[in-house]
Amino acid sequence: MSKVIVIGGGPAGCMAAIVARNNGHEVTLIEKNSIIGKKLSITGKGRCNITYEGNNQKFLDNVVSNPKFLMSAINTFNNQDLLEFLTKLGIETKTERGNRVFLKSDNAKELSDRLYKELKYKNVNIFFNSSIKEILVKNNSIFGVKLDNNKIIECDSCVIATGGKSYPVTGSTGDGYSIAKSVGHSINNIRPALVPIKCHEIETCKKLQGLTLKNVNIKIIDIDDPKKILYKNFGEMLFTHFGISGPIVLSASSKINNVSNINEKMKNSKIKCIIDLKPALTNEQLYRRIGRDFEKYSNKDYRNSLDDLLPRSIIPVVIQMTNINQNKKVNQITREEKEKLVKVIKEFELKLKSLFPIDTGIVTAGGVNTKEINPKTMESKIVSNLYFAGEIIDVDAYTGGYNLQIAFSTGYVAGSSIN
Ligand SMILES: Cc1cc2nc3c(=O)[nH]c(=O)nc-3n(C[C@H](O)[C@H](O)[C@H](O)COP(=O)(O)OP(=O)(O)OC[C@H]3O[C@@H](n4cnc5c(N)ncnc54)[C@H](O)[C@@H]3O)c2cc1C
Structure with a gap:
């Protein structure tokens, strides 16, 4: 059992935390907001277009940036796996026009609330209203994080799932980019997408x-x-x-x-x-x-x-x-x-x-360079035991549930790859 810190309580971070906890790790999730999944709660005009209906190739066809990087993640955890995960949480879905899968309740908040309940049930430690300002690296390996109040929390592994830069009122203000950059990652051209x-x-x-x-x-x-x-x-x-x-x-x-x-x-x-x-x-x-x-x-x-x-x-x-x-x-x-x-x-x-402008974008294009991340594990190739998940990575897709699928798939891979 190792000590894992997940930064960001969006869909990618929640999934990574749940999976890491399932694998017996001690997990702490740190979220800047006072709630889980603030952006998730407004997805699909409040109805949450959670995923799509179709095969893995359809997913890859709808990814605009770096689809190849996501091949392994979608093969590991695809839309069927996500639907199974939701069923286990007691969340029902329905398919609408254009093979878009929505929550049956038409209420995106249902999912955020249910993810929070699951994190609590699994005994994930959650720090709300806490912002990470730094990650601490020694000998190219992560050993802790520093909060905005300068408190240090030690860890064996860390998942950065801080999202992109769009809709900053939801908490995604691009912090993850500077954090990743500070430990040697390059950030590819951040730009508005789906605007x-x-x-x-x-x-x-x-x-x-x-x-x-x-x-x-x-x-x-x-x-x-x-x-x-x-x-x-x-x-x-x-x-x-x-x-x-x-x-x-x-x-x-x-x-x-x-x-x-x-x-x-x-x-x-x-x-x-x-x-x-x-x-x-x-x-x-x-x-x-x-x-x-x-x-x-x-x-x-x-x-x-x-x-x-x-x-x-x-x-x-x-x-x-x-x-x-x-x-x-x-x-x-x-x-x-x-x-x-x-x-x-x-x-x-x-x-x-x-x-x-980017703050009105449904997603952010650009992000942590995919060449610096192992696509099979989401682990950084620069800092060991550091993982990335979700929109912070230089991947983005068209509308239709593909972006949330990216968040859940990469979150799953990151969470399950931690030793
Ligand atoms: C209006 C709107 C509608 C959308 N509708 C859909 C849809 O229907 N279907 C779809 O597939 N996609 C949709 N998307 C896109 C989708 O919401 C995102 O792609 C997805 O939420 C990304 O997940 P994430 O976990 O990577 O990041 P986020 O959901 O952005 O979560 C990141 C979390 O990290 C936290 N955080 C950031 N910095 C720090 C820090 N320094 N310390 C601690 N915590 C931090 C943030 O507060 C946030 O909670 C929509 C987006 C918007 C804006």
Whole structure:
């Protein structure tokens, strides 16, 4: 039996503490907040999208940064193992649209409360309202931690599970990065992920605010290298007063945040988002479809002819983009004008201005360099008996329950690897 300290009472830290305790270690969990799982309690809009339904490959396909690093962890503890763990805790789940698994209670706090109960039941010592400011290393091996009140607690092993840097009100303020750095780890480019995106066309976005587009294609390109597609996807997005958001846009932010000079390029209007409003139709099919609608409304004004084709709020914007007089009779619209309309609908363009800041991110991209962590154990390759788990590591995934799965899988591996 060895003395283990787990820093951080999020899903990764709780899992590591429970597993280490199951293996007979004396475990102390140190949490900055006065409760367990503050961020966990707000996940999935308070309903907790705990994991996904599908195989391990699906998980890896949805990890944006360093999926290979997570192969071993997901093979050791996958979504089925997590569901079994939850069942043992008496927590029921349900699968919703898009293979997203939620808590049956629709109450994320249920899980935080249950994890706390489990930690107590297993006799894990918990220090609330305690922040670690330093870890103590001798001969490349950890021997203790120092709290913010300078109290030292000795240990044989330590798991750092302090989370990322987003939503700092939940306790994840990025402390783990400086702690890891102080003992020789490198921290890869910390940046916002799963965030909304601001656009330059602010007036257009204001007009479209609240509009959800359910089945659209988006494509993000660099104007200077238009052949190279930075991101493309099909699905749901929405307009906000500042720009765009919704599932495919959040995913896009995770993908483009690593493009070199991306912030500069966005600022200089070099990054375009092209929305195909009618992806089910080819240009020719759309041209014919418009032709049929124009025949039906042949005596109407152009501005009153698109109701069958497009959501109401986007019609004035599309009309303006085509530069066709909105009062023109539909039967007078020329072939070239119809082709222009097709182009605007198939290639509705917005210039991206900036990603939302990191504190609004659902996750943080970047973190402790995966090359410095043993993927089979989550142990540091620099300091022995030091482990990492969860969002502090340079891994992040798309929405859909994958990020919590990362936290639980890496937490499990770290906790079970301690000697
Ligand atoms: C609004 C929102 C909704 C989300 N919804 C989902 C979802 O539905 N599904 C999904 O898969 N993912 C979701 N996520 C992401 C998910 O919550 C995180 O990826 C996950 O919580 C990471 O777990 P973690 O244990 O690594 O870190 P955290 O949950 O951030 O926990 C880290 C803990 O460490 C503590 N800590 C930090 N520094 C110190 C220190 N110095 N000393 C002591 N303690 C410290 C913090 O107080 C915190 O409690 C969401 C995130 C947000 C912000």
